[in-house]
Amino acid sequence: MNHDVEPLPATMRAAIWEGVGRPLVLEEVPVPRPLDREVLIKVVACGVCHTDLHLLKGEVPFPAPAVLGHEVSGIVVELGGGLDDSGLEIGMPVVGAFIMPCGTCRQCRRGRDDLCPVFFEQNRVHGNLLDGTSRLRRADGSRISMYSMSGLAEYAVVPVAALAPLPPEVPLEEAAILGCAVFTAYGAASKGGLTSDDSVAVVAVGGVGSSIIQVAAGLGASPIIAVDVDDDKLEAARALGADIVVNSTREDALAAIRAAVPGGVDVSFEALGRPETFELAVASLAEGGRMVAVGIAAGAATAAVPITPVVRRGQSIVGSFGARTREELPRVVALAADGGVDLRRLVTRRFSLDRAQEAFAALAEGRISGRAVITP
CATH class of the missing domain: 3.40.50.720 (NAD(P)-binding Rossmann-like Domain)
Structure with missing residues (x-):
């Protein structure tokens, strides 16, 4: 594992969504920092998903301005507090699942991470992380909502419960789609x-x-x-x-x-x-x-x-909204490592971050077969 991670910059590029009917626009914003039980990753790839498209079209309500992107892979660059038991290290490649369970509510204690009410209330309704606040701010200090971990940016804060390490046999860029497309498919197969x-x-x-x-x-x-x-x-x-x-x-x-x-x-x-x-x-x-x-x-x-x-x-x-993150995300990674899913075949197109709007336009027009990813 490479521990030689570059020093964090003060700012990063992020694709900002200002609301329904407005295009995604790149903007320099402060790099977010992780709090307790959170990890900062340098984003390698973020999947282009219909769920984000629903928000862009106003079919699902969400507070703007926001950074979307809920299907990411990347490299750990900073650890928040309370992570001595996590097994994560600086420089480790990881994948993040879009369902980020709190780990302590009744549903999480029952092993139903996919039903975590804290995640749905705080993140999907209010655009926060699990503690009820967003990690993203504009240069003027004004708040930016987060959709899951807000992967359409160069860096992202992810709760540790939503992360799994990636073995070397899983391609890092294509691994992004494990966190939603394959994760969702695995959960559906399990529930069926x-x-x-x-x-x-x-x-x-x-x-x-x-x-x-x-x-x-x-x-x-x-x-x-x-x-x-x-x-x-x-x-x-x-x-x-x-x-x-x-x-x-x-x-x-x-x-x-x-x-x-x-x-x-x-x-x-x-x-x-x-x-x-x-x-x-x-x-x-x-x-x-x-x-x-x-x-x-x-x-x-x-x-x-x-x-x-x-x-x-x-x-x-x-x-079936998704799989059970803590138990089944590692199984999804193992499935990919064993060749049970061919990530390179599933990922059919790539876009740079400054082409994020083009990527979602292609998705809306049905011009993406399989999955596309955005690479910051």
């Missing part, structure tokens, strides 16, 4: 009880959907059916492990799924958050099937689900 005996449909194969396909293939599920509207994404999905691909603009997706697996699939995953894809994922289930809802919807979107078939056929619908 996915096994090697299951047939699978993945509806929408962007960054998260592509990761679900790899995780499902790694677990031996078969057949794996990928549904999308984009041929390039579907071909990428086939390369990642999908056995059958369906373009729903040219054929009846439900009929295609049932033709491939008579009676329906054992587990379906919905990774976009639109009513029509949600309804398709439920309709594709076999008796006793499990539908895992992963995609975040715009605003108060709802889906129409027939009640009686769900009841009579013993089906279940479960939501």
Whole structure:
């Protein structure tokens, strides 16, 4: 491990979001400093995710000005207090998960980091870290909200509970997507009880959907059916492990799924958050099937689900926002280290920090297959 970390600069570049309809703009701001049980990392890469795009479009409320970016990899450059038991060292490569659990609430004590109310209240509602304050300020001292660890910057403060070390066999830049795309996929597979005996449909194969396909293939599920509207994404999905691909603009997706697996699939995953894809994922289930809802919807979107078939056929619908950080982030890293997910294949495009707005425009227009990353 290289402990020769350069001295911290006084300022850094960050992509500032001023609110709905406003573009991301690079700005020099003071480098944030970690407090107790926090770590400062030099960001190597930050993933380009639809969840950030929802904020940019005003589909999910969040206080501006803010620095977005919740999927990061980087190098530890400073440790806050109380970290003697963390195992982290200066110079260590790490990945950060977007769910940053407090570790002490009732849900965290039960091992349900993914339900931590402190994280959701402080970070997702108010744009703070877990102690109720933001680490980010402008040069004039005015506050900047943080979305998770605010990875669209050169440095980021991350609670230690949201970090995992990276072994040398995991590529550092591509490892950023472990913290959301693959982390979310792993959590979805876990909540769906996915096994090697299951047939699978993945509806929408962007960054998260592509990761679900790899995780499902790694677990031996078969057949794996990928549904999308984009041929390039579907071909990428086939390369990642999908056995059958369906373009729903040219054929009846439900009929295609049932033709491939008579009676329906054992587990379906919905990774976009639109009513029509949600309804398709439920309709594709076999008796006793499990539908895992992963995609975040715009605003108060709802889906129409027939009640009686769900009841009579013993089906279940479960939501999955992410995995359990402290327990499952290390498992996600181990999966990547063992070759269970091919990060280099999943990461398809790279943008510099000054092109962050361009990256999200490409995502909004459906021009990114797999996952893109921004490299400060």
